[in-house]
Amino acid sequence: MRELILKLKEKPDLCLEVEGILPNVIVEKDVGEIENLPIQYGNRKVKLSEFFDISVEKSETPRVVFEGDMSRVKRIGWKLDGGEIIVRGNAGMYLGAFMSNGRIIVEGDVGHFSALNMSGGEMIIKGNAGDYLCASYRGDWRGMSGGTVIVKGNVGKELGSYMRGGKIVVEGIADDFAGVSMKGGLMVINKAKSRPGAGMTAGSIVVNDVDELLPGFFEEGEEENPEIEGEKFEGRFKVFSGDHAERKAKGKIYLRI
Amino acid sequence: MKLILKNGIVYDPANGINGEKMDICIKDGKIVEKVRFAKEIDVSGKLVMPAGFDIHSHIAGGKVNVGRLFRPEDSLRRLVARKNGLRSGSGYSVPSVHLIGYDYARMGYTTVITPAMPPLLARHTHHELNEIPMIDKAAFPLYDGNWFVMKYISEEKFDELKAYVAWLLWATKGYSVKVVNPGGTEAWGWRKNVHDLDDEVPYFGVTPREIITSLVDACNDLNLPHSVHLHCNCLGEPGNYEITIKTLQLVRHKDFDGRQSLYVTHLQFHSYGGDSWKTFESKADEVAKEVNKNDNVIIDTGNIVFGDTTTMTADAPMEYDLHLLTGLKWVNKDVELETAPGVTPYIYSPKVLVNAVQWAVGIELALLIKPEKVILTTDSPNGGIFTNYPKVIAWLMSKKAREDMLAIVHRSTEHRTVLPTIDKEYDFYEIAMITRTNPAKAAGMPNKGHLGVGADADIAVYDINPLEFNPKDYEKLEKALSNAYLTIKGGEILVREGEIVKVTHGRTFWVDAMSKVDRSLIEKDLDYYFKRYYSVSLSNYVIGENELRRSERVCVS
Ligand SMILES: [Zn+2]
Numbered sequence: 001m002r003e004l005i006l007k008l009k010e011k012p013d014l015c016l017e018v019e020g021i022l023p024n025v026i027v028e029k030d031v032g033e034i035e036n037l038p039i040q041y042g043n044r045k046v047k048l049s050e051f052f053d054i055s056v057e058k059s060e061t062p063r064v065v066f067e068g069d070m071s072r073v074k075r076i077g078w079k080l081d082g083g084e085i086i087v088r089g090n091a092g093m094y095l096g097a098f099m100s101n102g103r104i105i106v107e108g109d110v111g112h113f114s115a116l117n118m119s120g121g122e123m124i125i126k127g128n129a130g131d132y133l134c135a136s137y138r139g140d141w142r143g144m145s146g147g148t149v150i151v152k153g154n155v156g157k158e159l160g161s162y163m164r165g166g167k168i169v170v171e172g173i174a175d176d177f178a179g180v181s182m183k184g185g186l187m188v189i190n191k192a193k194s195r196p197g198a199g200m201t202a203g204s205i206v207v208n209d210v211d212e213l214l215p216g217f218f219e220e221g222e223e224e225n226p227e228i229e230g231e232k233f234e235g236r237f238k239v240f241s242g243d244h245a246e247r248k249a250k251g252k253i254y255l256r257i
Numbered sequence: 258m259k260l261i262l263k264n265g266i267v268y269d270p271a272n273g274i275n276g277e278k279m280d281i282c283i284k285d286g287k288i289v290e291k292v293r294f295a296k297e298i299d300v301s302g303k304l305v306m307p308a309g310f311d312i313h314s315h316i317a318g319g320k321v322n323v324g325r326l327f328r329p330e331d332s333l334r335r336l337v338a339r340k341n342g343l344r345s346g347s348g349y350s351v352p353s354v355h356l357i358g359y360d361y362a363r364m365g366y367t368t369v370i371t372p373a374m375p376p377l378l379a380r381h382t383h384h385e386l387n388e389i390p391m392i393d394k395a396a397f398p399l400y401d402g403n404w405f406v407m408k409y410i411s412e413e414k415f416d417e418l419k420a421y422v423a424w425l426l427w428a429t430k431g432y433s434v435k436v437v438n439p440g441g442t443e444a445w446g447w448r449k450n451v452h453d454l455d456d457e458v459p460y461f462g463v464t465p466r467e468i469i470t471s472l473v474d475a476c477n478d479l480n481l482p483h484s485v486h487l488h489c490n491c492l493g494e495p496g497n498y499e500i501t502i503k504t505l506q507l508v509r510h511k512d513f514d515g516r517q518s519l520y521v522t523h524l525q526f527h528s529y530g531g532d533s534w535k536t537f538e539s540k541a542d543e544v545a546k547e548v549n550k551n552d553n554v555i556i557d558t559g560n561i562v563f564g565d566t567t568t569m570t571a572d573a574p575m576e577y578d579l580h581l582l583t584g585l586k587w588v589n590k591d592v593e594l595e596t597a598p599g600v601t602p603y604i605y606s607p608k609v610l611v612n613a614v615q616w617a618v619g620i621e622l623a624l625l626i627k628p629e630k631v632i633l634t635t636d637s638p639n640g641g642i643f644t645n646y647p648k649v650i651a652w653l654m655s656k657k658a659r660e661d662m663l664a665i666v667h668r669s670t671e672h673r674t675v676l677p678t679i680d681k682e683y684d685f686y687e688i689a690m691i692t693r694t695n696p697a698k699a700a701g702m703p704n705k706g707h708l709g710v711g712a713d714a715d716i717a718v719y720d721i722n723p724l725e726f727n728p729k730d731y732e733k734l735e736k737a738l739s740n741a742y743l744t745i746k747g748g749e750i751l752v753r754e755g756e757i758v759k760v761t762h763g764r765t766f767w768v769d770a771m772s773k774v775d776r777s778l779i780e781k782d783l784d785y786y787f788k789r790y791y792s793v794s795l796s797n798y799v800i801g802e803n804e805l806r807r808s809e810r811v812c813v814s
Contacts, residue, residue, distance in 0.1 A: 140330035141585060247584070 002027055003059035004034065006052040008068030008089075014042035015092065016051060019075040023062035023083025023102065031056060066091070071111065077104050080121065093130070096123050099147070112156065115149050117142075118166065123149045131156030131175070134168050144168075144185065160187055163203060167229075179205045182251060186229040200243050200251035204228045208256045217242035217253055228254060258748050259284050259295035262716065265305030266723050268689040271698070271707030275686045276723055281305065283714040286747040290710050302722045303742055306689045308715035309366030309646075310706050312696035313486075313522050313557050314637040316357050316371045317385035317396070319378040320569040320598040323588050324351040324638070328567055328602060343757060350566040350602075350638045358390035360644050362751050365717025365741035367763070368393045368697070368705055372435055372486060372522065373571045375399055375592040377793070379429035379800050386765055387806040391751055393715075393763035395700075397435035397486050398425055399571050399596045400472060402442035404790075405782065407461035410471045419475045420778045423770040426481075428799045430767040430808070432700075433483035434476055437571040438490050439468040442597045450574040451490055454503055465490055469519075470507055477513045479770045480813050482701025486520045489527045492575045498540035501527040505544075508553045520699055523559025523636040524548075525619035537611050539618045539674040545625035555699050557632035560619030560649045561612070562641030563605045570639065573597035594790055605641070610673070613666035615640075617674035620652050620659065624679045628687040632696045646692070647738035653683040655731035685723045702766065718743035720754070764809040773813060 004026050017040035026034055034056075035049035048054065062083035066076060071090040080099040087095075087104070093111035096104045096118065103122045112130035115123050117137050133155050136143030143162030154172035161177070164184040174189045174196070182200040189196070191209040198214055206228060217240040224236050237254040260283040267279050278301075282292040315321050325332070325348060334349040337356060346353035352360060361369055374382045374396040386394050400406050400422070409418040422434060440451040440458040447459040454466040472485050489504050491497035504521070511518040521527075530540040548556055570576060573589055576599025580587035587601040605612045619640065623631050633650070637643035651658045663670065663677060671677045683691075697706020704713045721737035740755030751759050787795040802808045 136330075137333055138329040139327060139586075 001059050001062055003057045003063040003065060005055045005057065005065045005067060006048070007055075008066070008070060008073070009051055009053060011069055012041065012051060012072050014072075016041055016073045017075045018048075018073055019078040021048065021064060022077065022080055023064050023085065024081060026064065027062040027083070069108075071109070074111070077102075080104065090127065096121075099123070109153070115144065115147075118144045118147045118149065120146045120166075122147060125149070125151045125153070128153035128172070129155040132158050132161065134160040134163060134166075136162035141181075143183075159189075160185070163187070179203070186231065197243055197251055197253050199246055201246050201249045202251055204252040204254065206233060206237070206254045206256075210253075210255060213240065213253065213255075214243060214245070216245040216249070218244060222257070223254070226254065228252070258286075259292045260714075260745070260748060260750075261292060261295045261297045262305060262718065262743075263297050263299050264301035265303050265718060267305045267708065268685050268723070269307060269708040270686055270690045270694040271307075272709045274708070281708060281716065283716075283745070283748045286714055286749075288708055288710055288712045288714050298743070300718050300743070304685065304719040304721050304723045304737070306365075306685075306717050306719075307693040307697075307706050307708050307712070308368070308717045308744060308746060309361070309364060309692050310696040310700070310702075311361070311366055311369040311634065311637075311643060312632055312700050313372045313559075313634045314369050314643050315373065315569055315639070316369055316389060316394070316637075317354075318371060318374050318382035319590060319592070320373075320571075320600050321351060321371075321385070322381070323590065323598075323600050324567045324569050325353065327586065327588055327600065331565075331567060331602075341757070342760065350642050352642070354385055354388045355390060358392055359757055362391040362744050362746075362757060363740060363755060364644065364646060364738065365719065365744045365752070366392065367715040367744065367746040367751075368702070370395045370397065370432065370700065372397045373399055373437060373488075373598070374429065374431060374435070375571065375596050375598065376403075376425055376429045376431075377592050377595055377791075377798070379431065380804065383430060383765065383800060383805055387762070390760050390762055391746070391757075393705075393746075393766065393809075395432035395766040396430075397433045397483075398429045398431035399435050399437060400425070401436045401439045401468065401571065402446075402596045404461075404594045404786065405779070406468065406472070407443065407458060407463050408782075410463045410467050411461050415471070415475070416775070417778050417782070418471060419478055420774040420776060422472070422475045423479055423774045424776060424779060424783075426768050427771050430765065430800045430802065430805060432766055432768050432811075433481060433486055434472055435486045435488075435571075436469065436472060437488040437596070438492065438575065439465040439487075441465075441490060441574055442571060445574040445577075445597050446591065452500075454490070454500065454507075465504075466507065469504065473508055473511060473518055477511070477516070477518060479773050481768055481770060482811060482813070483699065484517050484520050486522060488522050488570070488572065492523075492526045492570070492572055493529075493579065495529050495531040495533055495537045498528050498530055498544050501544055502547045505547045505551055505554055509551050511553055513553070517555045517699060518553040521554060521556045523634065523639065524556045524622055525559040525561065525615065525640065526636070528618050528622060529614075534611055537614055537673070539614055539621060539676075541618045541621035542625060542675055545622055548626050548630055555630050555632065555695065556622070556626065557634040557636075557696075558619050558623050559634055559636040559640050560623070560652075561605050561615045562635060562645040562648060563607045563612070563616065564641060565602065565604045566638045566641050567600065568603045568639045569598065569600045571596045571598045573599040575599070576601050579603065593792060594786065607662070607666040610667040610669050613670040614673045616662070616666065617670055617676040619649075621674060621676050621679065623653050623683075623691070624681045628683070628690050629695065631691045632699060633691045644739070647735040650683075650688055650692070650738060651731040651735045654688065654734065655728035656680060656682055657729045658731040682728050685726070714745055714748040716743070716745040717741050718745075762806055764807040765805045766809045766811055767805075768811045768813060770813040
């Protein structure tokens with residue numbers, strides 16, 4: 001197996017889009033072929049080698065490593081279906097969007113719409129994430145359905161909107177409307193700002209602290225060491241059901257006390 | 258340009274040609290008897306028919322655009338890059354403007370009518386139609402919830418009604434009278450609907466029965482090329498077959514010298530029995546019986562195809578009910594004084610019994626009604642996007658195709674329908690009828706839908722030998738019909754072996770019946786309504802003929 005190292009030569013003026021540069025796609029190709037792979041630069045197609053220095057190393061799993069500040073590089077790991085992608089730096093928008101398998105690790109921050117409509121695999125973000133992390137694609141009512149995303153830092157608005165399954169862990173602060181219209185899955189957030197779970201009908205949100213809960217959530221009592229979405233949690237929680245602004249809402253918010 | 262198509266197997270029901278090996282001669286965009294020094298194309302062993310004619314497909318206008326705007330996820334599902342001089346585009350169930358033209362041409366269709374144009378949005382509709390390449394087109398303005406129409410009917414002013422019908426066609430550059438859930442869309446403005454032919458519309462006091470029959474008579478008196486194009490009341494409701502049959506019976510005795518007096522659209526959505534979703538069943542056989550008995554009526558099927566689509570109708574209360582049922586997003590539009598459309602996504606699933614029954618009903622209707630009264634549609638995109646026609650044709654032509662689907666759908670389907678007991682398989686002659694001859698005839702376009710001398714040289718050639726076709730090979734059929742070997746329009750080759758080789762812009766047909774009426778009868782009312790109620794002035798409302806890219810004015814004699 002091999003590992004492909006892509007070192008960004010310089011931060012591009014326009015955004016690059018690197019959809020298609022996936023471990024399973026490049027693993028059998030020779031360096032010449034890889035250099036010629038097409039990527040999008042603004043409105044034209046360019047060769048991968050125009051913006052990246054490419055080197056290959058041995059590795060146990062097929063892997064692509066991006067080195068440098070990729071905040072202007074979009075669609076890293078778009079539709080990833082296996083293997084590993086590591087970003088040593090920040091990543092741009094749509095990181096790991098529609099991924100179904102494999103793993104993405106980012107050392108820095110990631111842009112908006114990352115892990116969009118994710119259906120499987122794993123993503124670890126060591127910095128912060130933008131808005132719409134793990135959200136559904138614009139307009140879609142069928143959002144994230146599987147996989148795990150862990151964020152060490154903070155995340156933007158509308159985390160996991162229309163989420164149906166899978167798990168999201170935010171160790172920092174989630175901005176407004178985390179879990180909006182959620183229909184399943186588990187979200188574990190250290191601190192949520194306003195109105196988490198707005199319009200949610202199923203699934204669970206576990207929070208240590210929250211700025212403001214919507215009136216559509218009814219207090220159901222307290223639980224000690226509860227099991228939530230098949231997972232054990234330690235401590236005491238205040239349990240809310242909701243969002244009762246919706247019909248037949250069975251969502252849960254667990255607030256640590 | 259002169260052209261001869263040599264040795265094709267030709268199906269042209271309007272001229273009684275049933276699978277004959279013959280040449281078709283083309284000169285100056287028309288079919289001619291003979292032509293000399295013409296370019297020859299050998300199409301021996303291939304299926305040759307008049308080009309397809311879609312009389313009911315939502316391709317332009319307010320709600321189509323709303324469908325695009327509020328379904329970005331549908332756009333994502335199909336992305337088409339710019340290629341070979343063709344424009345880029347996107348959209349699966351609501352394709353963007355240019356893709357619509359390309360897709361129809363690839364299927365061998367060259368005429369399409371968009372069947373529900375809110376008059377107030379006519380300008381937008383025509384601007385969109387102008388940009389749809391490849392096809393000839395027309396639009397039916399909506400008359401159902403129109404205040405003028407209801408006022409003249411309630412005051413029994415028939416001459417004024419006729420004058421208004423003609424005036425609105427002229428003002429909107431429309432082709433015929435579309436009526437959707439008559440009375441229901443106005444009642445919806447009062448948070449109500451109508452459920453019977455004799456339910457009264459609030460304020461105006463008129464009934465669906467009065468609206469339908471008055472407009473049917475008006476169309477006939479004006480000698481319009483197409484009759485009233487009716488979307489019946491109670492669309493999609495269990496047990497609605499009764500009101501559908503009653504509606505069909507309204508014109509049983511309206512014999513207009515052999516002309517159809519009523520066109521009933523997407524009959525599939527109106528042929529249900531049962532009194533709830535639990536007892537939902539097919540009543541296609543009952544409805545088919547009435548249609549077969551009734552010489553004055555012609556119908557289109559409105560087949561459904563399994564998958565994700567976007568429903569859009571001028572039947573706003575129905576769209577609201579559908580949204581309540583699915584819980585999916587929904588858009589309502591109110592078009593002042595005229596109508597009220599709605600849009601919501603829908604997923605037809607073979608495992609959902611109601612959907613499986615709907616699928617069966619559409620096919621049953623096509624199989625049980627005499628082919629000369631059937632027109633094939635999916636009410637695109639309501640029952641499924643039009644690119645699914647080859648799939649529907651396969652179900653009609655191949656019992657095996659139906660059986661293969663019956664094996665997948667909810668297993669109670671066979672108890673709720675009669676589909677498994679029907680052995681009929683369409684032949685190519687009958688397919689040509691329901692996709693070419695009948696729609697062109699019903700629309701009243703004498704130069705379309707046939708290959709007789711003088712007809713527009715709109716021809717489709719498919720790479721399949723109809724004389725050797727085995728219904729069990731239905732997948733081959735689907736493939737051949739999806740990618741025309743040749744699509745010829747006005748004598749020009751637009752598609753070759755499934756690829757578009759030339760982009761053209763067709764004509765927009767509209768009907769001018771102003772010579773038959775006295776406009777002064779309604780002048781005062783127009784003035785009053787526009788000053789008092791409309792948000793636009795009368796002069797800005799009227800579409801100029803110069804606003805159509807290629808206007809084809811059809812004068813009524
Ligand atoms: Zn329709």
